[in-house]
Amino acid sequence: MIEEELAERQRIAVVAASQASDALADLLRFATEGPTSSGFTFDGDVVELLLDAAKLAIMITRMEENNDVLDAINQRLEGWA
Secondary structure, eight states, rough: OHHHHHHHHHHHHHHHHHHHHHHHHHHHHHHHHHHHHHOOSSSSSSHHHHHHHHHHHHHOOOOOGGGGHHHHHHEEEEEEE
């Protein structure tokens, strides 16, 4: 693997970790504090963040057996766009 490709995959990993971290923070806040003051379960869209993190993780691994999962995630995320 060339250095530029590795650096790009590492950059994507940081983005995926950030997305997952944001979702985790929202889930933990809900678990300890309950719904937000506005009555919503979460501040953000936890499912969207987790799907995006999973999509990026699949892109990093480049495992062909995950292509169906990646396609399903992409279709679901398009609904948020």
